Ligand SMILES: C[S@@+](CC[C@H](N)C(=O)[O-])C[C@H]1O[C@@H](n2cnc3c(N)ncnc32)[C@H](O)[C@@H]1O
């Protein structure tokens with residue numbers, strides 16, 4: 001039975017210039033109807049499931065009202081297994097004491113906080129409203145509720161962003177003993193504001209900044225376990241995301257959500273209130289491409305005693321072994337340098 005659940009909440013109160021995630025403006029009535037559909041789907045399709053990991057992503061799940069969050073979370077509260085991980089993506093701007101109490105009361109035990117940067121000029125440029133005081137306040141509120149398993153997202157690659165600024169952001173996270181850090185390289189998505197403005201990034205600076213991030217996080221005791229993710233100890237790795245990177249089944253609910261169950265990938269599109277479900281059965285080649293593309297993102301790689309990973313490896317053995325980035329060691333296959341993963345992946349795409 002599927003052990004992971006992803007719910008997409010496609011609502012934001014403002015839009016960041018770099019982002020083209022599936023989301024629209026927060027409207028209370030739309031959210032009310034949306035949540036009813038989510039809960040109906042949960043009750044219909046997953047009445048008997050209990051999940052090891054639940055992930056509420058967005059959009060901005062915590063821009064919902066307290067009443068809406070309470071309704072959603074109380075319906076999920078008893079859908080968890082022992083040793084569960086229950087994450088909610090949050091924007092620091094909307095965190096309040098009342099909201100943190102709702103999280104705590106309803107078994108949420110991991111917070112993924114979008115910070116991106118603390119630099120005021122860049123925040124303004126990307127239309128975000130989380131200066132340092134707001135983030136500090138959010139962290140204090142969360143910690144008071146003993147919500148200590150916090151992950152923070154940063155983005156590097158903005159124009160005029162210097163190594164000093166990135167160091168400042170990282171030092172801030174160290175000072176607040178953040179256990180998990182995601183550092184994403186700025187991607188210019190065609191439908192985002194930056195995409196429309198033809199925003200240009202500088203690959204050489206980005207590469208230098210990534211080198212710095214890797215070195216600095218290592219010095220401070222964070223282990224890179226995936227292309228963009230670092231954890232203080234293994235227990236702080238995102239169990240939900242690791243399950244999806246390992247192509248373990250996950251259920252998905254909501255407009256814009258992808259799932260993988262019973263060997264089928266599926267995707268909800270349509271509109272926020274009229275979802276359309278598309279299912280795709282992949283050919284063997286497509287499935288193995290998917291397994292390797294996801295699994296090789298992990299520093300540890302894929303364990304060949306697992307039947308699916310072994311089949312994927314055997315299927316693309318020739319292509320993989322033709323690259324000096326490919327490593328096969330102690331029954332694991334992995335990429336020698338995660339920064340160059342794309343160069344390995346194009347061998348079999
Ligand atoms: C759904 S958002 C996080 C929650 C909340 N909406 C917020 O922004 O605070 C997920 C994360 O994706 C990352 N992200 C979104 N668009 C990106 C892009 N174009 N390039 C790099 N990272 C991006 C950001 O780090 C963001 O925090």
Ligand code: SF4
Pocket residue numbers: 011012014015016019020021023058059060091114
């Ligand atoms: S980064 Fe977060 S807040 Fe900004 S538009 Fe994307 S989902 Fe919304």
